[in-house]
Amino acid sequence: MEFAKNMMVILLTAILAENFILTKFLGICPFLGVSKKLDSAIGMSAAVIFVMVIATAVTFPIYVFLLAPYDLAYMETLVFILVIAALVQLVEMVLKKFMPALHRALGVYLPLITTNCAVLGVTMLDIDNWDPSVSFGTSFGNALLYSIGAGLGFMLAMVLFAGVRSRLDSENTPKCFQGMPITLIAAAIVSVAFMGFGGVVDGLFQ
Amino acid sequence: MFEAYIFPILLVTGCGLLLSAILVVAAKFMAVKTDETYEKVRAELPGVNCGACGYAGCDDYARALCNGEKTNLCIPGGDKVSAAVSTVLGVEVADVEEQFAIVKCGGNCNATDYIMDYEGVKTCAACNSFYQGRGSCSHACLGFGDCVLACKYDAIHIVDGVAVVDKSKCVGCGMCARECPNHLIDIIPATSKVYVSCSSHDKGAQTRKVCKDGCIGCKKCEKACPSGAITVTDNLAHIDPKLCTNCGVCVGECPTGAIKAYQI
Numbered sequence: 001m002e003f004a005k006n007m008m009v010i011l012l013t014a015i016l017a018e019n020f021i022l023t024k025f026l027g028i029c030p031f032l033g034v035s036k037k038l039d040s041a042i043g044m045s046a047a048v049i050f051v052m053v054i055a056t057a058v059t060f061p062i063y064v065f066l067l068a069p070y071d072l073a074y075m076e077t078l079v080f081i082l083v084i085a086a087l088v089q090l091v092e093m094v095l096k097k098f099m100p101a102l103h104r105a106l107g108v109y110l111p112l113i114t115t116n117c118a119v120l121g122v123t124m125l126d127i128d129n130w131d132p133s134v135s136f137g138t139s140f141g142n143a144l145l146y147s148i149g150a151g152l153g154f155m156l157a158m159v160l161f162a163g164v165r166s167r168l169d170s171e172n173t174p175k176c177f178q179g180m181p182i183t184l185i186a187a188a189i190v191s192v193a194f195m196g197f198g199g200v201v202d203g204l205f206q
Numbered sequence: 207m208f209e210a211y212i213f214p215i216l217l218v219t220g221c222g223l224l225l226s227a228i229l230v231v232a233a234k235f236m237a238v239k240t241d242e243t244y245e246k247v248r249a250e251l252p253g254v255n256c257g258a259c260g261y262a263g264c265d266d267y268a269r270a271l272c273n274g275e276k277t278n279l280c281i282p283g284g285d286k287v288s289a290a291v292s293t294v295l296g297v298e299v300a301d302v303e304e305q306f307a308i309v310k311c312g313g314n315c316n317a318t319d320y321i322m323d324y325e326g327v328k329t330c331a332a333c334n335s336f337y338q339g340r341g342s343c344s345h346a347c348l349g350f351g352d353c354v355l356a357c358k359y360d361a362i363h364i365v366d367g368v369a370v371v372d373k374s375k376c377v378g379c380g381m382c383a384r385e386c387p388n389h390l391i392d393i394i395p396a397t398s399k400v401y402v403s404c405s406s407h408d409k410g411a412q413t414r415k416v417c418k419d420g421c422i423g424c425k426k427c428e429k430a431c432p433s434g435a436i437t438v439t440d441n442l443a444h445i446d447p448k449l450c451t452n453c454g455v456c457v458g459e460c461p462t463g464a465i466k467a468y469q470i
Contacts, residue, residue, distance in 0.1 A: 072214055079221060086225035090232055097236035 009205055010142060014149025016197040020118050021157040023194060027118025031158060032183060034109070041162040042155070047109040049151030052122045054091065055084045056147040059123045060140055064130070080123050081115065088114045122150045161190060243294070247271050250290040252283045254358055256379035271295060278302045282359070282377040304396035305378030307362065307371050311347040311390045312403035312466065314366035318342050318417040334387040342416035345406045347390055353382035373468060398447040400454060404464045407440045414462075421464040427456035436465075 018024060021031050027048070034044040059080050067075055092110045095103040113119060126143040164186050173182050248268035255263040259279035261270055271277065277291045278300035285302050292299040324333055324340040330352040338344040349367040361375035362382050369382075369390070383391040390405050402421060406413050410422030423441035435449035436456050443465065445456075457467045 066217070070209070070213065072217065075214055075218065078218060082218070082221055082225065086229055089229055093229075093232050093236045096238055100238075 005205060006142075007145060009201055010145045011149040011152075012204070013201050014146050015153040015156060016194070017199075017201045019153045019157055019194055019197075020121065020150050021154060022191040024121065025191075026121040027116055027154060028187075030109075030112060030116065031161065032180075032187070034112075035158050035161045036165055038159065038162045038166075041158040044109045044112075045151070045155030045158050048113055048116070048118065048154050049148065051084075051088055051091070051110070051113055051119055052147040052151045052154075053144060055087060055119055055123055056126055056143050058087055059083055060126055060130075060143045063127050064136060064139075068132075076124065076127065077120075080120060084119060084123070085114050118150070118154060122147045125150075157190075157194075161187065164190060241272065244268055244272050246294045247291055250283075250287055250294060251280060252287060254282050254379060254381075256282060256358075256381045257384075258282065258379045276300060281305055282379040284377065305393050306373055306376040306396055307378060307380070307382055307391050307393055308401045308403075309347065309362075309369045309371055309391055310401070310403055310405040311345070311368055311388075312419040312464065313341060313343060313346045313417045314368040316366070317419040318346060330385075331387045339388070343406055343408070343413070343420065345388055345390070345408075346417070347388070352385045352387070353391060356381045356385040394447050397452075398445075398450060399452045399469070400445060400450060400457060400465060400467045402436075402443045402445055402464060403466045404442065407442050409441055413441070419463050421460075422462060424461060426459045426461065427465060430455050430459040 014020075020026050021028065030044055030048070035041045062079065062083065063076065067073060067079065088110055092103070095110075126146055129146065130139055130143070165183065168182060168186060177185070248265065251264040251268055253264050257263065258281040259267045261267040261279075267275070267280065271291060272295075277295065277297060278288045279302075280287045280291075281302065281304070283302075284304060288302050289299050319342060320340045321342050322337075322340050324336070326332055326336060328350050330348040330350045333339050333348045333350060339346060339348050341348065347368045349364050349369070351364045351369070353362050353369050354364060358379075358381070359375050359377055361372045361377070362369055363372070364370075369386075371382075371391075378393050378396070380393050383389075383393055388405065392401075394401065403419070404413075404417075404421035406417070406420050408416075408420075410424065413420035413422050421441070421443050423438050423443070425438045427436045427443055428438050432453060432455065433449050433451050435446045435451070436443055437446070438444075443456075445465075452467075454467055456465050
C-alpha cells in the first residue's frame, strides 16, 4: 500500500504538478518545433521517454558509485552530458541494426534529443531528489519511475499542444501575430492552466 | 593533489575514451550494408515521387531498377534520366514515350456559369462533394485549382475558371490527373494534337442548356473522321490516340467547338 502510494506520488508529480515542459520549462525546443502534427508529436515523445529512461538507468549508478563517494559532485554536468550523448548514438546504432522499422519511425528524432535539456534535466533532478540514506535499489527504482513520469508528462504536453495548434491554424490570427508569436502566447496560456494542478499531489495524498 | 585535480581529469578522460571505444566497436559490429548501386541510381531519378512509372515513388523505382526493371519508365525524367540510369546500370538506353496532360473540360466563364455562390472550403474536392459542385454542368471543372497545387512543374493553371495545361512545361507525370475529383484530366501521348474538351455524358439537349462548348453527341465528327479514330459513346466523343492522324477534320465539323487542337 505504501509502495503503491509512493509510486502514484512520484508519477503524478512528474506528469501533472511539475510538468517538465509547462512547469519547469525544459525541452521547449522540440515542444515548439515538433508539435505541429499529432503523429510527429507522438513519435517525438515516444523517443524522449525511451532516451530519458535509459539515460537515468546509466547515469544514476555512475553518480552514486563513481562521483559521490569521491567528492566529485561538481563533475555531474560534464560526465552526464558525455554519457548521454554516447548513449543516444549507441541506441541509434542498435535500432538501425536490429529494429529498422522502429528506426525509420523514431530515428529522425534521436539526434534532436541528444542534448535536449529535458533529458539532462531529468538525470540531474534524479540526483537532487536522491536520499543517500535509502537503499540503492529503492532509490534507483524511484529515479526510473520519475523519468518515466517525466517522459509521460512530456508526451501529455506535446499532444495537448498539438491539438491547440491545429485549432490555431484554422483561426483568423492578426497578421503581426501569425506563426511563432501566437504559438508562444498559446503555450504560455496552457502553462498557466497547468498551474491549476499545483496542489493535486498534496491534496490527494494527505 | 591527486585526489583533488588529477583524479577528476583522469576520470573524465577515461570515461570519454571508454565511451568512444564502445561506439567504434559498436559501429563496426552493427554496420548496416548500404547498396552503392541503389544510391547511384536513386541520385539520377528526379525525386518527384509521382508514381507514373507504376512504383510507389522514386525510392521504390530505384530499388526495382537495381533488380533489372526497364529504364524508360520515368515520364517526368524523360530521355535524359533514362540515359543516365542506363549508364549507371550498364544497360542499353531505351526511348521514353513522352506524354502530356489535357483537361477534358472547356467550360470557362464564356461557355457556362455557376448555379450557386459557394462559400465553403475552397478546394475542388470539397466543392464536388456539395451537390456535385457549383457548375451548371455536373461534370464541369470547378476551378479551385487542386490540380494546380499538385503540379510540381508549374504546367497547369486556372484561366477564366477552368484548368488549362501549358504543353511546353507539362511532363506527363499524372499527378494532376490523380487530384481532379471529376477525373477531367487525361494523359495522352505527346504526338496527339487533337482532343475532346468535354466529359459530359448528359443528353445533347441537356448539355446545350448548361454549356455552350459541351459535346452534344451529334456524331458529325465520327462520320467525318477518315481514320475512324473518333467514336461517340453515351453522348460523348472520344479520340483514340493510336488511330488519330492529327488531320483536324473533326475540329472543323464540331458544331459546338468541343473538339480542340494544339497547332496542327
